[in-house]
Amino acid sequence: MQPGIDVAGPVQAEIFVVWLNGERVELTGPCGAAPWIIELESAEHPVASVERIVRDVIGPASLVHSTSWRRDRDAVILSFIVVIGAELRGAMTSAPVERLALARSGATSAPTSVEYGQVLEHGLRHLAWLARDDAAVAAELSPAWRTVLAGYVPEPFRNLG
Numbered sequence: 001m002q003p004g005i006d007v008a009g010p011v012q013a014e015i016f017v018v019w020l021n022g023e024r025v026e027l028t029g030p031c032g033a034a035p036w037i038i039e040l041e042s043a044e045h046p047v048a049s050v051e052r053i054v055r056d057v058i059g060p061a062s063l064v065h066s067t068s069w070r071r072d073r074d075a076v077i078l079s080f081i082v083v084i085g086a087e088l089r090g091a092m093t094s095a096p097v098e099r100l101a102l103a104r105s106g107a108t109s110a111p112t113s114v115e116y117g118q119v120l121e122h123g124l125r126h127l128a129w130l131a132r133d134d135a136a137v138a139a140e141l142s143p144a145w146r147t148v149l150a151g152y153v154p155e156p157f158r159n160l161g
Contacts, residue, residue, distance in 0.1 A: 010075040011040045013050050016120050017058065017082045018097065019089050020145055025097040027120065028084075030057055033095030035116050040078070050080050059088040063140045065130065067123035070114060081123040083141070097124070128152035 015036040017029035029036040040049050051064045063083040070077050102122055105111045128149040130137040138146070 012075045012077045013038050013040050013046060014077050014079045015050060015082055016080065016123055017084055019084050019086050020148065023148060025148055026094045027097050028089050028092045028094035032093035046078050054082050058084060063137060067126040068119060079119050079123060081127050125152045
């Protein structure tokens with residue numbers, strides 16, 4: 001690690017639990033149609049922590065993938081897209097995912113504000129890219145998922161602020 005680069009303070013996972021309702025992506029989870037925020041322990045890998053917590057609370061996810069990070073709420077926030085099967089939604093509140101413009105940064109600066117819907121939009125674009133570029137991700141996504149994601153302009157991982 002380079003001198004002066006360190007993560008101070010808590011690390012939080014911002015989990016977007018999504019499922020496919022017919023031909024529409026919906027957001028759900030223990031917090032309803034909103035991101036699920038959890039603080040991560042330093043001893044476990046963030047992806048492993050999110051996978052374990054989702055499995056324990058909701059059930060086994062089809063896909064867990066980190067899509068971005070930012071500094072907010074006095075923490076480093078790692079954003080995750082978690083794909084679940086429709087059968088796992090249960091009684092959790094769910095709402096259709098609306099398309100939004102991405103939060104845009106300057107060439108050397110973070111966006112001035114980032115709304116969670118923009119993070120979700122970025123995550124779904126990232127997932128669309130992975131569905132085309134990553135065999136492991138493509139294998140976990142049904143043809144229906146790949147059809148829905150085809151409408152998203154793929155983008156790889158990037159810092160959102």
